[in-house]
Amino acid sequence: MSDSPSKKSKMASSLDQLKEVTVVVADTGDFEAMKKYKPTDATTNPSLILQAAGMAQYAKLITDAVQYGKKKGQSSSEQLSQAMDRLFVLFGCEILKIVPGRVSIEVDARLSFDKEASITKARKFVSMFAAEGYDKERLLIKLASTWEGIQAAKELEEEHGIHCNLTLLFGFAQAVACAEAGVTLISPFVGRILDWYVANSDQKTYEPEDDPGVKSVTKIYNYYKKFGYKTVVMGASFRNSGEIQALAGCDLLTIGPKFLAELQNTTEPVVQHLSESSVIFAESLEVLVMALEALHEEAKPLGLEVSWLKTRVQVFGGLLDETVQSVHVCSEDIEILETKKHDLEKVEMAEANFRWEMNEDQMATDKLSEGIRKFAVDAVKLEKMLLEKLK
Numbered sequence: 078m079s080d081s082p083s084k085k086s087k088m089a090s091s092l093d094q095l096k097e098v099t100v101v102v103a104d105t106g107d108f109e110a111m112k113k114y115k116p117t118d119a120t121t122n123p124s125l126i127l128q129a130a131g132m133a134q135y136a137k138l139i140t141d142a143v144q145y146g147k148k149k150g151q152s153s154s155e156q157l158s159q160a161m162d163r164l165f166v167l168f169g170c171e172i173l174k175i176v177p178g179r180v181s182i183e184v185d186a187r188l189s190f191d192k193e194a195s196i197t198k199a200r201k202f203v204s205m206f207a208a209e210g211y212d213k214e215r216l217l218i219k220l221a222s223t224w225e226g227i228q229a230a231k232e233l234e235e236e237h238g239i240h241c242n243l244t245l246l247f248g249f250a251q252a253v254a255c256a257e258a259g260v261t262l263i264s265p266f267v268g269r270i271l272d273w274y275v276a277n278s279d280q281k282t283y284e285p286e287d288d289p290g291v292k293s294v295t296k297i298y299n300y301y302k303k304f305g306y307k308t309v310v311m312g313a314s315f316r317n318s319g320e321i322q323a324l325a326g327c328d329l330l331t332i333g334p335k336f337l338a339e340l341q342n343t344t345e346p347v348v349q350h351l352s353e354s355s356v357i358f359a360e361s362l363e364v365l366v367m368a369l370e371a372l373h374e375e376a377k378p379l380g381l382e383v384s385w386l387k388t389r390v391q392v393f394g395g396l397l398d399e400t401v402q403s404v405h406v407c408s409e410d411i412e413i414l415e416t417k418k419h420d421l422e423k424v425e426m427a428e429a430n431f432r433w434e435m436n437e438d439q440m441a442t443d444k445l446s447e448g449i450r451k452f453a454v455d456a457v458k459l460e461k462m463l464l465e466k467l468k
Contacts (some may be wrong), residue, residue: 085304087445088344089344089345090340090341090342090343090344091318091322091340091341091343091344091345091347092114092337092340092341094346094347095321095322095325095330095340095347096117097233097347098325098347098349099324099325099326099327099328099329099330100117100118100178100311100328100329100330101114101116101117101329101330101332101337102117102118102119102120102241102311102329102330102331102332102334103116103118103119103120103176103331103332103334103337104119104120104125104313104314104331104333105119105125105129105334106121106125106126106128106129106130106168107128107129107132107233107243107334107366108171108172108175109134110334110337111172111175111176113337114176114334114337114338114341116176116178116332116337117176117177117178118176118178118181118217118331119172119175119176119180119181120180120181120217120219120242120264120313120328120331121165121168121169121172121180121182121183121184121219122219122244122452122455123183123185123186123453123455123456123459124451124452124455125451126164126165126168126459126464127455127458127459129168130164130462135168138164138167138168138171138240139164139462139463139466140466141163141167142160142161142163142463143163143463143466143467144159145159145160145162145163146158146159146161146163146463146467147160147467149163152255153464153467155461156467157460157464157467158234160328160463160467161456161459161460161463162198162201162202162205163205164459164463165182165183165202166182166202166209169182169206169211169216170206170209173211173215176265177205178215179214179215179216179240180207180215180216180217181216181217181242181244182202182216182217182218182219183197183216183217183220183244183427183452184198184202184218184219184220184221185198185220185453185456186221186449186450186452186453186456187453187456189220189221189223189225189226189449190223190225191225192225192226192229192232192432193229193230195220195225195226196232196233197228199218199220199229199233199239199241200233200237200239202216202218203216203218203237203239212223213238213239213240214240216239216240217240217241217242217261217262218230218233218239218240218241218242219241219242219243219244219264220241220242220243221242221243221244221445221448221452222243222245222246222247222251222254222255222263222445223243223445223449223451224428224431224432225253225452226243226253227243227254227255227258227260229241229259230234230243230258230260231259231260234258234259234260234261235259240261240262241260241261242260242261242262242263242264242311243255243260243262243263244264244313245264245444245445245448245449245452246263246265246266247262247264247265247266247269247270247273247293247438247440247441247444247445248293248434248438248440248441248442249293249296249297249300249434249438250426250430250436250438250441251263251433251435251441251445252265252300252301253300253408253424253425253426254426254431255301255308256301256304256306256308257425257426259307259308260308261307261308261309262308262309262310262311262328262329263297263308263309263310264311264312264313264331264406265290265293265294265297265311265312265313266290266313266314266444266448267288267290267291267293267294267309267312267313267314267315267316267320267324268290268291268314268315268316268320269290269314269444269448270290270291270293270440270444271283271288271290271316271320272316272444273289273440273443273444274289274440277440284319285317285319285322285323286323287322288319288320288323290314290316290320291320291323291324293388294310294312294324294327295350295351296421297310297349298310298327298328298351299421302353304421305422306400309328309329310327310328310329311327311328311329311330311331312324312327312329312330312331313330313331314360315330315332315333315336317336318336318339318340321336321340322345322347322348322350322352323350324350325347325348325349325350325351326349326350326351326352326438327351344396367426374418392399409438
């Protein structure tokens with residue numbers, strides 16, 4: 078006989094439990110951390126590669142990138158550009174030897190407002206990986222969630238079959254625009270959203286369920302599932318493991334080594350908070366209750382009663398098994414498992430709407446521009462390191 082879920086949760090680490098309901102992605106450029114925690118996918122960015130490039134064990138990749146740059150470029154600027162691209166691809170190839178899934182490779186943040194240049198760079202990355210024997214199905218091209226970045230992703234997805242990961246996502250308008258563009262995946266930054274609220278409000282601490290970043294990702298996830306968008310959600314940039322636990326059930330979560338270790342070293346039960354089934358159930362339950370009430374009222378003049386016997390609704394393998402509540406339907410009390418009605422209306426996000434909504438969302442605008450600047454700064458640092466070696 079197999080062990081019960083409760084017995085399994087006592088034996089399994091929190092990380093292993095999380096992997097049962099969410100695809101875990103390694104947010105690091107450190108290969109050893111990936112081997113240790115065995116994520117499905119991995120993601121990179123200039124900041125992570127800059128950190129890894131300073132480690133002695135990756136010196137060979139730096140040397141390879143420099144030699145490639147010298148061979149492929151004529152001018153010093155061409156050599157630097159070629160070396161940078163080669164370095165990202167080399168890190169990506171090493172990651173793909175470790176993880177069974179995909180790696181996210183980031184387009185230079187300085188191209189965030191240049192649609193055509195972003196497309197050109199993305200296609201170059203794909204061809205470079207192909208030369209190393211890796212199909213584009215194992216790649217996600219990371220682009221900043223500017224209007225131009227989203228439109229570049231739309232063209233890459235539709236015309237070239239290149240899957241994209243839209244990063245530096247902080248606002249609902251960005252999420253809607255990405256879904257309408259048909260991008261493969263978005264990366265809303267949970268911790269950076271929290272940072273902004275801590276810095277710009279009187280409240281300095283939040284419980285996980287009230288964390289502004291957690292609430293933002295939850296809203297996006299529920300919106301996508303309610304309206305049937307194919308785009309999946311990968312929560313990113315965490316400040317504590319409570320945020321991670323509060324988003325258990327999200328399509329993917331990209332987690333740094335610190336929190337991977339924390340989750341690996343505890344057996345605290347992981348409760349699934351997000352589920353596509355729960356979104357569907359919440360909407361279906363509301364419709365069912367309304368229909369029963371209407372039928373009950375229509376039957377009254379005929380001296381008839383519509384009865385829904387008192388019962389406890391068990392659905393979707395216990396995904397909603399949190400708190401039992403009693404709901405009054407057709408003059409009877411029905412015990413159901415607590416769920417939440419998602420008051421989300423479908424919206425359209427044309428360019429003018431997008432720019433206006435971003436203008437109105439100070440947090441999203443501040444963090445998007447800050448994120449682009451920070452990634453650009455680390456890209457420049459990487460370039461300086463390579464430039465010294467190219468001399």
